[in-house]
Amino acid sequence: MASATRTAADPLTPSPARPQVARFGAGGWVLPLVSLALLVLVWALAAWIAAAPRLLPPPADVALRLAREAVDGELFYHLGVTLLRVVASFAIAMTLGAGAGLLMGRVPLADALGTPWLLFFLNLPALVVIVLCYLWIGLTETAAIAAVALNKIPNVAVTLREGAKALDPDLMAMAKAFRVPHRRVLAHIVLPQLWPYAIGAARSGLALIWKIVLVVELLGRSNGVGFQIALFFQLFDVEGILAYALAFIVIVQAIEWALLQPLERRMNRWRR
Amino acid sequence: MAALNLAIACKGFPALGVMPSRTIMADVALAVGSGETVAVVGPSGVGKTTLLNMVAGLESLGEGRIETAPNLRLAYVFQEPRLLLWRTVGDNLRLVTGDAAAGRIDRALREVGLDSVRDLYASRLSLGMARRASLARALVVEPDLLLLDEPFASLDERTARRLRLLLLDLLERRSLSTLFVTHHLDEAVMLADRVLVLNGAPATIVHAVETDLAPEARRDSAKVAARRQAIARTGAFDFPLPEDA
Numbered sequence: 300m301a302s303a304t305r306t307a308a309d310p311l312t313p314s315p316a317r318p319q320v321a322r323f324g325a326g327g328w329v330l331p332l333v334s335l336a337l338l339v340l341v342w343a344l345a346a347w348i349a350a351a352p353r354l355l356p357p358p359a360d361v362a363l364r365l366a367r368e369a370v371d372g373e374l375f376y377h378l379g380v381t382l383l384r385v386v387a388s389f390a391i392a393m394t395l396g397a398g399a400g401l402l403m404g405r406v407p408l409a410d411a412l413g414t415p416w417l418l419f420f421l422n423l424p425a426l427v428v429i430v431l432c433y434l435w436i437g438l439t440e441t442a443a444i445a446a447v448a449l450n451k452i453p454n455v456a457v458t459l460r461e462g463a464k465a466l467d468p469d470l471m472a473m474a475k476a477f478r479v480p481h482r483r484v485l486a487h488i489v490l491p492q493l494w495p496y497a498i499g500a501a502r503s504g505l506a507l508i509w510k511i512v513l514v515v516e517l518l519g520r521s522n523g524v525g526f527q528i529a530l531f532f533q534l535f536d537v538e539g540i541l542a543y544a545l546a547f548i549v550i551v552q553a554i555e556w557a558l559l560q561p562l563e564r565r566m567n568r569w570r571r
Numbered sequence: 572m573a574a575l576n577l578a579i580a581c582k583g584f585p586a587l588g589v590m591p592s593r594t595i596m597a598d599v600a601l602a603v604g605s606g607e608t609v610a611v612v613g614p615s616g617v618g619k620t621t622l623l624n625m626v627a628g629l630e631s632l633g634e635g636r637i638e639t640a641p642n643l644r645l646a647y648v649f650q651e652p653r654l655l656l657w658r659t660v661g662d663n664l665r666l667v668t669g670d671a672a673a674g675r676i677d678r679a680l681r682e683v684g685l686d687s688v689r690d691l692y693a694s695r696l697s698l699g700m701a702r703r704a705s706l707a708r709a710l711v712v713e714p715d716l717l718l719l720d721e722p723f724a725s726l727d728e729r730t731a732r733r734l735r736l737l738l739l740d741l742l743e744r745r746s747l748s749t750l751f752v753t754h755h756l757d758e759a760v761m762l763a764d765r766v767l768v769l770n771g772a773p774a775t776i777v778h779a780v781e782t783d784l785a786p787e788a789r790r791d792s793a794k795v796a797a798r799r800q801a802i803a804r805t806g807a808f809d810f811p812l813p814e815d816a
Binding site for chain 2: 469470472473474475476477478479483487488491568569570
C-alpha cells in the first residue's frame with residue numbers, strides 16, 4: 300500500500316524515527332518496564348515494612364504461589380472459565396450495543412425513544428442487574444452472561460451512537476452523486492469512520508466486563524477467578540487473591556497488546 | 572441532443588426554526604448541450620450550489636423537472652475535495668468505478684498529473700493535489716455530465732491558473748458536457764462556452780452570454796480579461812462579488 304512509494308527522497312514521507320526515540324519515547328517499551336519494576340519494588344518495600352506476610356505477602360511469595368497454582372492445573376481451569384464468560388458477554392454486548400447505537404445515531408425517532416432507556420440502564424448499579432438476573436433466570440450460566448452483557452450494552456450503545464452521528468454528511472452526498480453502490484459505501488465510507496468508536500468501546504468494554512464477570516462469579520458460580528477469590532477471602536488467603544488477580548491482569552494486558560493496539564495502529568495508518 | 576434540460580418553476584425551502592419558509596428560485600430554465608460547457612455566476616447565496624445539487628439529485632427539485640439521458644453517468648467536483656482520507660488516491664477513484672477499471676484509473680490520474688501518488692493516502696495530499704484528485708475521480712467515471720462547484724476556490728492564484736488550464740485541456744480533449752459554478756468571472760469566461768447569470772430574489776437567470784473565444788484566446792489571460800470587460804459593459808455582471816473573486 301503506502302509503503303510502496305516510500306523512498307528517502309519523497310518529501311511527503313516523514314523520515315523514520317530514531318531508534319532511541321522508539322525505545323524511550325512515549326510509545327517505547329523501556330519506560331513502561333522501568334515503571335513496572337518500580338511498582339514491584341514499592342510492593343516489596345511495603346511488604347518488608349509491614350512484616351505481615353499473611354496480610355501483604357512480598358512479590359516473590361506471590362510469584363511462587365502463582366507458579367504452584369499453574370502447575371496444579373487449577374489456575375488455568377479457572378482462568379479459562381472466566382475468559383470464556385468474558386468473551387461470550389463481550390461479543391453479545393458489542394453486537395447488541397452497536398446495533399442499538401447505530402440505530403439511535405441514524406434514526407432520530409429511535410434516539411428520542413431510546414435515550415431515556417439508556418439513561419435508566421446506564422445508572423442502574425451493576426450489582427442490581429446481577430442480583431435480578433440470578434433471581435429471575437436462576438443461578439445459571441445464561442443468567443451470569445446476560446447480567447454481564449446487560450451491564451455493558453448501554454456503554455457500547457452510547458459510544459457507537461456518537462460515531463453514527465459523526466458520520467460525514469458531505470461524503471454521503473458525494474457517494475450519492477456518484478451513485479456508489481451501498482456495499483461499497485458501507486465498506487469504504489461508513490465503517491472506516493466507525494472504527495475508532497468501535498475500538499474505544501471494545502477497549503473500555505474489556506476493562507469493565509472482566510471486573511463484572513468476577514463479581515458475577517463471586518455471587519453465583521462455582522468456578523472461575525471470581526469464585527476462587529471468594530474462596531480465598533473466606534480462607535483469609537491474600538497470597539492466593541493476589542496470585543489470581545495478577546494472572547488475570549496479565550491476560551487482559553496481553554489482549555490489549557496483542558490484539559487491540561495492533562488493530563488500532565492498522566486503522567490509524569492513514570493519519571499523518 | 573442536450574445532456575441536461577432543467578426547468579424549475581419554483582424552488583423553496585420549508586421553514587426551519589426561526590427561519591420562515593422562502594422561495595429561492597423561480598422560472599429557471601437551463602440547458603447544457605452535448606459537449607458544451609456552461610458556467611453559472613451570481614452573487615453569494617443566490618442558490619448556485621443548490622442548483623448543482625438539484626441536478627445531482629442531492630436536493631429536491633421543488634416544482635420543476637429535469638431531463639437527462641437515461642442512465643446518465645454524472646460526476647461532481649465539490650467545493651471541498653471530499654476524498655476518503657483513510658484510503659489511497661487510487662482507492663478513492665476505485666470507490667466510484669469498482670474494481671474493473673485499473674486502466675481508466677491510471678489514465679485519469681495521469682491526466683491530472685497525480686500518477687506518482689496513486690498509492691499515497693489521500694490525507695497526505697496538499698489542497699491543490701486533493702483538488703486534482705477530486706477532478707480525477709470525476710473524470711474516471713467518464714461522465715455524460717460533469718458538475719463543478721467553485722473547483723478552484725481558496726487556492727493561490729498560480730495553482731488555480733495551472734488547474735484552470737488543466738481543466739480547459741480536459742474539457743476540450745474529452746468534449747465533456749459541463750455545468751460549473753464560480754465566483755470568478757475570468758474563470759467563467761475562460762472555461763465556458765456560455766455564461767449564465769443567476770440573480771434576484773427569488774433567483775432566476777437574468778443574463779445568458781456566449782463567450783465566443785477561440786481555444787488559444789482562452790489560454791491568454793489578457794484576451795480573457797478583455798472579453799470579460801466587454802461582457803461587463805453590457806451590464807450582465809452587475810452584482811456584488813465577494814472579496815476574493
